[in-house]
Amino acid sequence: MWRVLRASLLRVRAARDWARGAATGQPPKEERDPAPAPYRDTVLLPRTRFPAQLPGRLQPQKCGFSELYSWQRQRKTKKEFCLHDGPPYANGDPHVGHALNKILKDITNRFHMMRGYKVHYVPGWDCHGLPVEMKALSELQAQDLSAMEIRQKARKFAERAIEKQKSAFIRWGIMADWTNCYYTFDGKYEAKQLSVFQKMYEKGYIYQDYKPVFWSPSANTALAEAELEYNEQHISRSVYIKFPLLKSPPKLASVMDGLSKISLLVWTTQPWTVPANQAVCYMPNSEYSVVKCTNTSECYILAADRVESLAAILDMQFEVISTFKGIDLESGSCAHPTIPGKDSPLLPADHVTMAKGTGLVHTAPAHGMEDYSVAAHHQLPMDCLVDEGGFFTEAAGSELQNKAVLEEGNEAVIQMLQAAKSLLKEERYVHSYPYDWRTKKPVIIRASKQWFVNTANIKATTQEVLKKVKFVPASGQKRMLEMLDRRTFWCISRQRCWGVPIPVFYHKTTGESLINSQTIGNIIRIVEQQGSDAWWTLPVEQLLPREAVVGNHDALDYVKGQDVLDIWFDSGTSWARVLEDSDQQADLYLEGKDQLGGWFQSSVLTSVATRKKAPYKTLMIHGFTLGEKGEKMSKSIGNVVDPDVVINGGQDHSKEPPYGADVLRWWVAESNVFNEVLIGPAVLNAARNDINKLRNTLRFLLGNVAGFSPETDSVPASEMYVIDQYMLHLLQDYSNKVTEAYKEYDYSRVIRLLQAFHTRDLSNFYFSIIKDRLYCEEEKGLKRRSCQTVLAEVLDAVVRSVAPVLPHLAEEVFQHFPYKTELESVFRTGWINTSSVWKKPGLEEAVEGACAIRDSFLGSISGKNALEHEVVVVIEPGLFFELMEALQPEESSSISQLNEIMMASKTTLLTKLPKELASEEKIIEGNFLINLEGGDIREESSYKVIVQPAAGAKCPRCRRYTSDSALTVCPRCMEVIMTKSSPF
Structure with missing residues (x-):
């Protein structure tokens, strides 16, 4: 019959929350000691030394994790899975963000290792850059340190941070060869990085130019966009300025004739940039108006769409004299508002917006990206009046020199505008403004000579490459493509000394740069042998090969460049050092969402530029960690979660208990990591409780396979009880x-599947049904061995399925297996191994049908002891009756498979109501739909259930009401006792 029927009905399983069988998998107290003396010794209760509570102190070394990575690398298999580790920054203690990232990676690696892949995972650290340099210097009081002194201090600081983080990662159970990591300050790594630089330079992707870049006055260095964060509440001193018209545009001569005091009305949020003004820009296709102020009779030119709103802002009455197209402003010019005798041409530009301001844009080429484009097109001067510290230079004039542009310099310019009667209004303006993400101070845009990657030339190829990369979640692809689309160049030079030097020399007299394949190649060879310190310690003549010097010059005519490479270039070239094959791609990069504009992007740009391929096949993107109420973690709020405290506990264990590493790992796995991830005391307590429930399920499994050997005692599936087959x-x-969920990196679904299986299907359902068989049947009999075979398979599968998430618990359970295993670690035994013969068509219908009847029965007794009742089931002849008859061939039974599912003392199966039915007995009616052959056979059958008090006495051994007397055991128990006591 089983060959004919097909599994399909799942709807009733969700309703099973039967009173018998706690969610923990522990039997009720009554069942833990079900038989009084003299029968207690005949009951087979669970036996295991596996502790019920989470110990939390199991050390990774006891689990053999330190050797596990090396062991799996030595396996002979062609299947390899490469997860390239994005380097955490070596500038602080380990935090929950590290935990989220590293544990996600470890879950992924362990799953693939158990499935037979040779995992390639080399941990790394990002060691250079300003944050490390600043923290190292903050520990010192000394001033005017040499470049080498700063580098030595920064290196020692980074090394200390690495050791702290590495120890934490090991404690979290992260599987790796911790003696073989990569560091961006390692000479061989630096040499590989410079090799990528050389290839990009030779292909024309790297160039030097004088152009505006984001500049951090607080750090005295250029920044890339990825190093910015935006303060949404920044307050600027915005101003409305008059630029007096000097030369009327030819097309507007007739309009302007007879009008006096005509000015262009300009708005800016950065008054300090006005001294560098070189032009005023307009939108050619937009409409502009000449308006007359009825109060002062002055005339202004501004966007037609802004007339009404600006009149209100400036508290003026405007009379529109004429309206025209922006293109009509062509060939006009205006006077500079603070520099007498200087004029500013009126120029067309597409970046002008009508959404705010006046529709006319003040243009300072040294201090704006769009301004620079306009200046380059029209060959305007690009003089920068601001130095590296953010102070006005001598060229800005004596009134401004040495004043900080974001502070007193801004005030001084406003005062100059007032003195020149060019200021119409000043007001506070709250808006989003870029800040240096390291110093948390505002940045400026400032023109300087820097080194760039021309991303415009490789953008199209990179975008096509990224379309072939799998993104998890898929929405990450669109976001990354949009970020890349906005990126026209990448500034890769930094004005620091803690980093990899840009291998360029400058002529002492002309300042002309010297860089070519020979100069770079020589530096690569030196750095590979001595590290990048050599750039600062060796003289120029050793760094610059004679044959690379151009013309009649000598090496001594040159000086070494002082800039270092952007740390995003540092980390973005990690693929060149870590991936073993030059053509290799990592199967996975896994980092936080901030890396869509950071490491993910710098990695693909450098790889496409040199190899025309992405360094990764899949990108997995996770969110950030927040407090459990969704708030940002802050020491002032007191909601910062320290992973070390989570594992080992705080000073007061009553307030901060030690949870152990697996609670931290469970938190990661159960979270929806693709959004922001919440953590706090309530979250951690819930995780500990969840693990303890799982422990008790595993403890029940371990205790009930005691004395069982899978090799010799297993029962073939065809001979098992139907409920065991089910x-x-x-x-x-x-x-x-669960395997598919792991493959899709959906670890929260893994946890949901695990919890549903071990609580609903095991603890609440299967365990409650088979306890009588486990405890009271003959120890080595077929009935008991049948369910023990299933328990052994379940134990094996559950332990393997949870091992990537909870490796400490999995190893602990594996060590408590009552039967011997060949290998010492669950991670060396492979993934879950199931059999296709377990999937039997029709099995589900039989058990689901019996469970539907059981639900009706249990629902009618309101949580009372089911064993105190007998059940009469009436089903008309047909397929449903045949299914139930297969579970109970005899009319009435207390030991049938159907009665076991009912958990009653006796079940009677009839095709019609009994004639002697008492009138007061309640009849419960129900229906069950059988759906077979993919829907070809659909049969809805009705059934009736009659519940009666048990007629027998309570058996003192099994507690079922099947005995003739309360003083004697029931026939089943008597047979088991006699068999056990028999010498044969």
């Missing part, structure tokens, strides 16, 4: 689904 059927379904 459990294997569910186990295969669970195993397939």
